[in-house]
Amino acid sequence: MSDQEAKPAKKPKVPRQKMPEQNPIERAHNFYEVALGYDNDLALLEASRCLQCKKPSCMKGCPVEVDIPDFVAMVKAGDLIGASWKIKEKNSLPRIAGRVCPQESQCESKCVVGAKGKNEPCAIGRLERYVADYAAIHGDGKLPELPKPTGLKVGIVGSGPAGLTMAGALIKKGVAVTVFEALHELGGVLVYGIPEFRLPKAIVRAEVEELRRMGVEFKTNWVIGRIETVDDLLEKRKFDGVFIGSGAGAPLFLRIPGENLNGVYSANEFLTRANLMKAYMFPEADTPVAKGRRVVVFGGGNVAMDAARTSLRLGAQEVTIVYRRTMAELPARAEEVHHAEEEGVKFELLSAPLEIIGNETGWAVGLKLQKMQLGEPDASGRRRPEAIPGAIYEKECDTVIVAIGNAANPLVPTTTKNLETNKWGNIVADPETGKTTKDRVWAGGDIVTGAATVILAMGAGRKAALSMIDTFKL
Amino acid sequence: MFEILEKERIGPGVNRAVISAPAIAEAHRPGQFIILRTTENGERIPLTVADKDVEKGTITLVWQEVGATTYYMSTMCVGEKFQDICGPLGTPTHIEKFGTVIGVGGGIGVAPLYPITKGMHAAGNHVISIIGARTEGLLIMTEDIRKVSDELIISTDDGSFGVHGFVTQVLQGLIDKGQQIDLVVAIGPVPMMKAVVNVTKKANLPTVVSLNPIMVDGTGMCGACRVEVGGKTMFGCVDGPEFDGLQVDFDLLMKRLAMYKGPELIALNNFRETPRGCQCTFPGGA
Numbered sequence: 001m002s003d004q005e006a007k008p009a010k011k012p013k014v015p016r017q018k019m020p021e022q023n024p025i026e027r028a029h030n031f032y033e034v035a036l037g038y039d040n041d042l043a044l045l046e047a048s049r050c051l052q053c054k055k056p057s058c059m060k061g062c063p064v065e066v067d068i069p070d071f072v073a074m075v076k077a078g079d080l081i082g083a084s085w086k087i088k089e090k091n092s093l094p095r096i097a098g099r100v101c102p103q104e105s106q107c108e109s110k111c112v113v114g115a116k117g118k119n120e121p122c123a124i125g126r127l128e129r130y131v132a133d134y135a136a137i138h139g140d141g142k143l144p145e146l147p148k149p150t151g152l153k154v155g156i157v158g159s160g161p162a163g164l165t166m167a168g169a170l171i172k173k174g175v176a177v178t179v180f181e182a183l184h185e186l187g188g189v190l191v192y193g194i195p196e197f198r199l200p201k202a203i204v205r206a207e208v209e210e211l212r213r214m215g216v217e218f219k220t221n222w223v224i225g226r227i228e229t230v231d232d233l234l235e236k237r238k239f240d241g242v243f244i245g246s247g248a249g250a251p252l253f254l255r256i257p258g259e260n261l262n263g264v265y266s267a268n269e270f271l272t273r274a275n276l277m278k279a280y281m282f283p284e285a286d287t288p289v290a291k292g293r294r295v296v297v298f299g300g301g302n303v304a305m306d307a308a309r310t311s312l313r314l315g316a317q318e319v320t321i322v323y324r325r326t327m328a329e330l331p332a333r334a335e336e337v338h339h340a341e342e343e344g345v346k347f348e349l350l351s352a353p354l355e356i357i358g359n360e361t362g363w364a365v366g367l368k369l370q371k372m373q374l375g376e377p378d379a380s381g382r383r384r385p386e387a388i389p390g391a392i393y394e395k396e397c398d399t400v401i402v403a404i405g406n407a408a409n410p411l412v413p414t415t416t417k418n419l420e421t422n423k424w425g426n427i428v429a430d431p432e433t434g435k436t437t438k439d440r441v442w443a444g445g446d447i448v449t450g451a452a453t454v455i456l457a458m459g460a461g462r463k464a465a466l467s468m469i470d471t472f473k474l
Numbered sequence: 475m476f477e478i479l480e481k482e483r484i485g486p487g488v489n490r491a492v493i494s495a496p497a498i499a500e501a502h503r504p505g506q507f508i509i510l511r512t513t514e515n516g517e518r519i520p521l522t523v524a525d526k527d528v529e530k531g532t533i534t535l536v537w538q539e540v541g542a543t544t545y546y547m548s549t550m551c552v553g554e555k556f557q558d559i560c561g562p563l564g565t566p567t568h569i570e571k572f573g574t575v576i577g578v579g580g581g582i583g584v585a586p587l588y589p590i591t592k593g594m595h596a597a598g599n600h601v602i603s604i605i606g607a608r609t610e611g612l613l614i615m616t617e618d619i620r621k622v623s624d625e626l627i628i629s630t631d632d633g634s635f636g637v638h639g640f641v642t643q644v645l646q647g648l649i650d651k652g653q654q655i656d657l658v659v660a661i662g663p664v665p666m667m668k669a670v671v672n673v674t675k676k677a678n679l680p681t682v683v684s685l686n687p688i689m690v691d692g693t694g695m696c697g698a699c700r701v702e703v704g705g706k707t708m709f710g711c712v713d714g715p716e717f718d719g720l721q722v723d724f725d726l727l728m729k730r731l732a733m734y735k736g737p738e739l740i741a742l743n744n745f746r747e748t749p750r751g752c753q754c755t756f757p758g759g760a
């Protein structure tokens with residue numbers, strides 16, 4: 001493990017401890033979690049790398065400002081339960097964040113140990129995961145003490161990370177909370193999008209169960225904008241406040257010929273069938289999904305990686321990610337790209353789709369692709385891909401997954417009076433408080449920011465909860 | 475919640491159940507549907523709310539046995555509960571006083587047509603209903619439809635009951651006769667809706683059809699329900715299920731409906747081999 005030669009005079013430097021993982025060949029065919037988690041020895045070694053900085057820069061990189069040096073110190077001292085409470089002061093879903101947060105661009109990117117580029121940063125995320133998993137198994141399961149009910153009640157639309165965080169923060173202040181969720185399971189993207197092999201559903205379920213035990217009421221199969229509107233919640237049900245955390249769930253398509261052929265999926269549909277509906281268990285579970293032999297995924301983000309890796313696990317022979325820029329510009333987490341490559345996902349770079357070719361029964365059988373090259377940087381600072389004139393080629397495939405992003409789902413905004421949205425349909429809300437243009441209505445998470453991250457959604461839920469608590473003078 | 479209160483077989487392979495779902499009953503408008511799951515591992519399937527009773531807090535579903543889920547539903551008995559029912563979903567039918575409205579229903583399509591007919595009739599329209607089936611035994615809900623129609627014409631393909639012929643021939647007959655028609659609403663198997671539109675297109679009659687694409691979430695999140703209308707891609711579950719029939723690409727819809735033919739057969743065989751529950755309305759077996 002350690003490839004650094006220890007000089008006898010100096011204390012040996014401990015390298016960043018690797019995450020134990022399932023071996024790539026085996027895991028490419030199962031849905032068990034890829035990362036197996038630290039054990040106690042690894043956690044202690046890794047914790048020993050933290051310098052306990054007086055002015056910890058890592059905390060500035062964390063969107064919810066977890067007290068990182070404090071919790072790491074508690075790990076060193078062997079107080080894992082204490083460490084878990086320390087994290088929970090700021091982050092109510094640490095088992096989830098420890099698994100899906102892009103730490104390399106957040107806390108760990110700011111860590112002093114890694115600052116000079118000579119050493120790798122302290123593995124804060126892996127420690128967070130270890131601590132939170134330990135507490136979930138070995139903790140006494142006691143709930144935080146709850147204050148007397150205040151008589152106030154709040155309705156939350158959507159049970160994604162934004163809504164769940166909001167619910168936890170308010171119930172702890174004695175506010176009665178009801179969460180309305182459109183789907184039959186709670187957790188939003190955490191259960192329908194992010195695959196089991198990255199985030200086991202049992203973890204999300206346990207977090208939801210804890211909120212339920214604290215008294216949060218959940219109503220599933222409840223589509224706000226259809227069965228009731230936000231205005232109904234305020235006027236008829238007399239909620240004192242409503243928080244909208246309905247996510248960014250409206251898939252974008254490529255707008256090219258052949259997009260409605262059979263075998264062409266949005267990543268949302270493909271992942272929902274595979275995760276939420278358990279299509280990998282078909283026919284024991286009733287929902288099918290096309291088990292492609294040659295699968296092509298368009299896009300370069302985490303969602304594309306998830307779709308590609310899920311396809312492999314469903315039994316595809318060849319899975320290719322087609323992306324119009326190069327490896328350097330892939331927006332997905334480096335770790336996910338690495339995992340995908342290890343498992344055998346192929347990357348076809350500098351290539352963009354022109355057309356999906358179908359057969360007479362309406363099934364996709366191939367693609368017409370355009371070779372690209374990188375030109376001048378665009379507004380986002382990334383070099384703009386340009387078509388190479390005449391460089392058009394074809395590629396065989398039977399399944400196409402479009403993972404080029406999600407737009408705001410208009411169902412809630414269009415059915416709520418006096419709620420302002422921007423030109424992309426996202427709800428306009430104050431970034432500090434989550435307050436919308438409508439009285440007594442707050443919003444946060446992907447529905448406000450557009451598709452972002454779990455931790456930002458949690459941060460938004462937390463800020464809005466604080467703003468509500470402030471407004472209600474609790 | 476979602477307990478089956480009444481259940482009966484109303485035709486070969488067709489069942490009707492009254493289910494406790496007070497909140498859905500209250501919010502439901504004609505043209506809307508629900509998505510249900512029978513059990514923990516069940517598929518999400520859409521079914522139209524064929525009727526409701528707000529006071530009793532019930533909705534009525536009518537389904538035809540075509541695959542694993544609908545066959546399974548037929549083995550569910552009074553007192554049993556559905557795992558989930560989500561609704562109401564979809565954009566409600568645009569109901570107003572148009573004048574004379576013709577409702578054309580084929581096969582199982584008569585069930586979704588019923589609440590719309592009821593709504594159109596209550597809005598003061600002169601409603602002419604044309605109901606068809608392959609043969610007399612397959613006609614469903616004719617008495618229900620009769621109660622909310624000003625005129626009812628029944629046709630069977632084999633002439634065993636009513637007019638001998640297709641519903642499109644009856645419709646063509648009305649047009650040829652010079653019948654005033656302000657709106658046509660057609661619901662049934664895709665080939666039937668396509669045939670109706672072929673007739674109404676020539677006569678330039680506004681035509682609403684209700685499409686039944688494969689769905690998953692029903693909230694606009696997945697795009698499984700994509701249909702093309704006027705060359706534009708729309709989501710059946712939120713933009714529909716009703717669309718301007720003159721603009722719909724029916725051939726695409728038919729191809730997309732066949733997307734899971736293979737797996738569906740596997741699921742059905744699997745179902746046949748699994749011991750099942752109550753058989754009270756399930757005489758023939760799958």
Ligand SMILES: Cc1cc2nc3c(=O)[nH]c(=O)nc-3n(C[C@H](O)[C@H](O)[C@H](O)COP(=O)(O)OP(=O)(O)OC[C@H]3O[C@@H](n4cnc5c(N)ncnc54)[C@H](O)[C@@H]3O)c2cc1C
Nearest residue numbers: 158160161162182188189193224247445446452453454457
């Ligand atoms: C495949 C995939 C992988 C991802 N991987 C990562 C990752 O590794 N790390 C990371 O940080 N982020 C990741 N993300 C992004 C992250 O999941 C989202 O940014 C985050 O979940 C947003 O949280 P949210 O609470 O705003 O909304 P969501 O999680 O989208 O939850 C919104 C909920 O609201 C419900 N809802 C919507 N409309 C209504 C309505 N009208 N009535 C009632 N309920 C409604 C929805 O059903 C949903 O359950 C990923 C996203 C996807 C799709």
Ligand SMILES: Cc1cc2nc3c(=O)[nH]c(=O)nc-3n(C[C@H](O)[C@H](O)[C@H](O)COP(=O)(O)OP(=O)(O)OC[C@H]3O[C@@H](n4cnc5c(N)ncnc54)[C@H](O)[C@@H]3O)c2cc1C
Nearest residue numbers: 519520521522537538541542543544686687688689731738
């Ligand atoms: C808005 C809407 C309203 C509907 N209303 C009714 C109704 O009132 N009564 C009725 O009998 N049927 C109705 N249907 C059709 C019904 O949903 C399908 O018959 C049912 O899903 C078949 O499921 P299965 O498992 O029994 O059969 P399967 O073997 O799974 O499928 C048989 C056929 O049904 C279609 N189908 C399969 N899965 C779905 C799905 N998830 N969503 C939609 N179609 C699917 C496909 O064309 C398939 O080939 C409606 C469909 C839609 C979209």
Ligand code: SF4
Nearest residue numbers: 050051053058111112
């Ligand atoms: S910056 Fe790194 S070393 Fe300093 S406290 Fe944070 S984790 Fe520890």
Ligand code: FES
Nearest residue numbers: 692694696697711
């Ligand atoms: S069913 Fe998923 S978007 Fe319509």
